[in-house]
Amino acid sequence: MSFRACKRFSSPLLQASKLFLSSSSPAPQLHVRPLVDSLIPQTQGLKKSFGFPRPYMSTSLASLAKEEEVASKDIETLRAVEDQHGGVIINMEESMDSSLFASLLEASISQWRDQGKKGVWMKLAREHSNLVDSAVKAGFRFHHAEPDYLMLVNWIPDTPDTLPANASHRVAVGAFVMNANREVLVVQESNGRFSGTGFWKLPTGGVDEGEDICTAAVREVKEETGIETEFVEVIAFKERHKAFFGKSELFFVCMLQPRSFKIERQVSEIEAAQWMAIEDYMAQPFVRDNELFDFLTKIGLSKFGGKYTGFSTILSSTSSSKKSYLYFNNKDASPMIASKF
């Protein structure tokens, strides 16, 4: 993740922001976690559980576990490790005959019930998909899936299932990039709603898992147009629901400062790209006749003219090695920061 890509290009807050950088100050590392934990929702009804259950904060099941195998008495059961919430984790690493698996799973579940275990997580790599049916028949439901694995869960006790839900949102960005000649960076896409319409639109794209909004906007502009930019501000954002298999979307409109000007379009996805006089851009029917589109453009123009303040970033540390961005109204917050630092 690039800090440079996201820093404000004239940054009275840079000094302050340094205080949030773990590299220059250990304090945030030590202290931000309580904040983060207090900020995130309670998803497990268990004492000592964290906001999002800490064990599930890692993609590695090994790292989730206490690395103690569940005592299996003398019965033959599946290899499992305890999680930190009174549950167990099965990570099927070797292939197994599905009927053998079914009997081991049955024995395991009855043992875990006796032991008062709660949530049972089962990660099945795609190559072990022969075991999915047995797991479902044993009472497991699907939790989530990624291309190469399926995660199933089974809440054993009679108490309400408090296991955390799957990811709920997708995030996308749009980039408002204007040069000193008041020309806005626009593209015509090879595909999509506007393909073949002649409409010049702002560069847009999806924010990847693990990617920052400010970084994604800079990346998309670079990919689609070859233009180097620096993130300035999120000037507005928008919610949209039932957008994708019932998931929700958040769309962030970002103001970026161009750092290069020679356009090299992305041949695979972009039919054409250009710097377009803002008046010509706004005169397009899709912009002119669309109150929301027109309004967002006016916000961008106002920001360009220094008459609008959106949310810019400070980099902070969440936990041991993680950095994350805080987005807020830097201009209004400056006095507070000045008084503090």
Next chain:
Amino acid sequence: MSFRACKRFSSPLLQASKLFLSSSSPAPQLHVRPLVDSLIPQTQGLKKSFGFPRPYMSTSLASLAKEEEVASKDIETLRAVEDQHGGVIINMEESMDSSLFASLLEASISQWRDQGKKGVWMKLAREHSNLVDSAVKAGFRFHHAEPDYLMLVNWIPDTPDTLPANASHRVAVGAFVMNANREVLVVQESNGRFSGTGFWKLPTGGVDEGEDICTAAVREVKEETGIETEFVEVIAFKERHKAFFGKSELFFVCMLQPRSFKIERQVSEIEAAQWMAIEDYMAQPFVRDNELFDFLTKIGLSKFGGKYTGFSTILSSTSSSKKSYLYFNNKDASPMIASKF
């Protein structure tokens, strides 16, 4: 979705916002879609595909389809419908023997290949999990899963797979609620990182799929404390990565205006709730010693004192029947809106 819950409690923009309400103006309905489509990323490399492929914008596979069955010549193949992107959709509704399924699937895929079909989507309800293994052996990968179904995909041609990714983010909210006595609404949670520490924290919670940020903040406060509130502004938001099975999180700090004052805590999750003098809240070590936490509290105070502007909302229409919120700096944008409306 409640507009009231999200409107600003003194709203010079209410008049303007009405123009965004489809109920009072058909224009946005007619025109906002081009904006939205232009804003969302291109995920399919197909002519005439939308931002997020339109077919996948519905949870109902039936509604995705052109409702024409794929011509199946004389070979016996699986029942499938074409999508609008040169692909097909299989929605297994009846149970089937897995070996019969495997042979039908093989015949179907070879036929679709001959027909130049691209992405094949297969929705398997949990009760048909006996078919998962055959699908995987036929080259399908997992796309996503919800408790009751698994979605698999298979990109038939030799071109790069341009199928859209799974949901990437979770979204959470924290609520800064202060009364006229400069007391902030705080809770002690039964579970979680701060359980038993005596730390008084802001109410927080997860934003549900299909729920608005502004609505979620109001709901969480009502659930945890019984206090009725109105959404005022998002005063800051924060990114966090690798937080949950590798997914990312966005956390929105919301300023809410209390509309009731008698606290009734949520017995199941909240140990205690109270109105706490802001000075006492800030004197807690977790706040005092945590630069980021302290900073967010100062932003909240500054907002309370009218010296900070975050992002408030306007309701707009995205497509036929959908409403969605635009979040932006209403104060700075007011002149633009005044000039327009």
